[in-house]
Amino acid sequence: MAYTKFDLLQWMEPELSRAFVAKLRKRLYRPGQLIYQQGSPGTEMFRLVSGHVRISVLRPDGKHITYTLFEPGDCFGQTSLVDHEPRPQTTEASTAVEVGVLSRSAFVQLSTEFPSFDRTIMRLLSAQLRVVSHSYEGASLDAVTVRVARQILAVHRGLPSNGAATRAAGSASSASSTVRLSQSELAAMVGASRQSVNKVLQAFRQHGWIRIDYGGITVLDAAGIQQACNSQ
Numbered sequence: 001m002a003y004t005k006f007d008l009l010q011w012m013e014p015e016l017s018r019a020f021v022a023k024l025r026k027r028l029y030r031p032g033q034l035i036y037q038q039g040s041p042g043t044e045m046f047r048l049v050s051g052h053v054r055i056s057v058l059r060p061d062g063k064h065i066t067y068t069l070f071e072p073g074d075c076f077g078q079t080s081l082v083d084h085e086p087r088p089q090t091t092e093a094s095t096a097v098e099v100g101v102l103s104r105s106a107f108v109q110l111s112t113e114f115p116s117f118d119r120t121i122m123r124l125l126s127a128q129l130r131v132v133s134h135s136y137e138g139a140s141l142d143a144v145t146v147r148v149a150r151q152i153l154a155v156h157r158g159l160p161s162n163g164a165a166t167r168a169a170g171s172a173s174s175a176s177s178t179v180r181l182s183q184s185e186l187a188a189m190v191g192a193s194r195q196s197v198n199k200v201l202q203a204f205r206q207h208g209w210i211r212i213d214y215g216g217i218t219v220l221d222a223a224g225i226q227q228a229c230n231s232q
Contacts, residue, residue: 006074006127008047011120020110020117024100029093035077038090042080043104048072051097055089056188066188068131069094069155076128078121081107094180147190148200149228152210155179156219179217186217204228 009017024047029035036042038058053070070076070091080087081104102110110117156177181189187197201217204210209224210217219225 005131006070006076006124008075008120008124009073011123013116016110016114016116016120019114020102021100023106023110024102027099027101029097029099031093031095031097033093033097035091035093035097035099036087038088039086042077042085042087045075045077045081045102045107047075047100047102049098049100051093051095053097053099054092054094054185056092057089065191066185075124078107078124082121082125144190144192144196145200145203145228147192148186148197149204149225151181151186151190152179152204152217152219153222153225153229155181156222177219178213179219180215181217182215 008020012020026049029051035046035053036044048070050072053074053076054066055068055070055076056066076091077087079085156179183197183201184194186201187194190197201210201212204225205212207221207224209221209228210219212218
């Protein structure tokens with residue numbers, strides 16, 4: 001079985017894995033539909049079955065940043081079940097989404113029956129904290145060009161969209177693919193203005209690395225974009 005970076009199943013023994021999956025209840029979301037809102041009570045956690053989910057944080061002044069996209073297999077929403085505090089982020093279906101939903105009562109039951117369940121939750125929290133740390137580091141220290149390049153490559157390769165270091169130069173896939181992110185979404189993910197991101201994208205287009213399409217960006221030369229990652 002192929003696991004994602006945030007899939008709880010990879011840290012579970014077989015008996016716990018079977019019990020966890022058996023307690024999940026199917027739920028569907030439409031593109032653009034909120035899964036939960038920042039500040040709302042948290043009574044469930046989720047495992048993504050299909051589609052993609054965007055996670056973001058909104059400040060009181062109205063500014064927001066999107067710092068990752070969850071992919072099938074990823075688990076999320078566990079924080080409020082651990083600390084009983086309101087949701088720290090907003091999650092939204094980027095596409096049509098199917099999730100498995102674990103209720104608070106099922107969460108408590110698994111924790112009671114399986115001592116190792118709490119350790120798997122700690123592994124998940126740790127993995128997600130590393131993503132937040134990488135995102136903060138990139139937004140604070142990297143130039144906008146580097147942040148945009150890394151984000152495009154992360155989505156192009158199907159990696160967690162976290163601003164972390166990408167593969168070494170020369171290992172980028174040569175196959176073209178369309179990154180389904182608008183310029184506004186990309187700006188939110190890298191913590192920059194839409195105008196600044198557009199300037200970077202136009203430069204990438206002039207190099208022949210990308211094509212800018214309606215509602216997305218087609219990667220034509222991933223190795224070229226990798227050069228921008230190494231330019232800092």
